[in-house]
Amino acid sequence: MDKYIKNFPFDNVVNLAGQVEVREGEIASKTLAQNNSVSVTLFAFDKGEEISTHESDGDAMVIALEGKGMCIVDGKEHILNAGDSLIMPSRKPHSVHAVEQFKMMLVVIFPSER
Incomplete structure (x- = not known):
């Protein structure tokens, strides 16, 4: 049987935020799926940590799981709290x-001609 999702328990109900831990002064991540079409990654940021400005050739959805974060998209600031996307x-x-310790799931969908 092929498995397309990795680093995650199968056939169990789990709390997404509990799958990645905040580490002091770092950004921790856990990749759940990665291929030419999609990327799914959990992130845990310590307060004050950031992923600097960049671009992607795919549409990205941030799902806030815990804490408070801010995304700046094309110069516009967006505050995210747990449950926001x-x-x-x-x-x-x-x-x-x-903004404070922050956990999120990032889903990126890439174009098919990639």
Whole structure:
């Protein structure tokens, strides 16, 4: 049987935020799926940590799991609290900042001609 999701328990109910731990002064991540079409990654940011401004050729959805973060997309600031989601469109500059300790899931869907 093929498994397309990795680093995650099968056939069990789990808390997503509990699958990645905040580490002091770092950004921790756990990749759940990665191929030419999609990327699914859990992130845990310590307060003040950030992913600097960059662009992607795929549309990215941030799902806030715990804490408070800020995404800046094409110069516009968006505050995310647990339960909030944001779509960051492809080819737009964006960054992610931890206002406080912050956990999120990032799903990126890439174009088929990639």
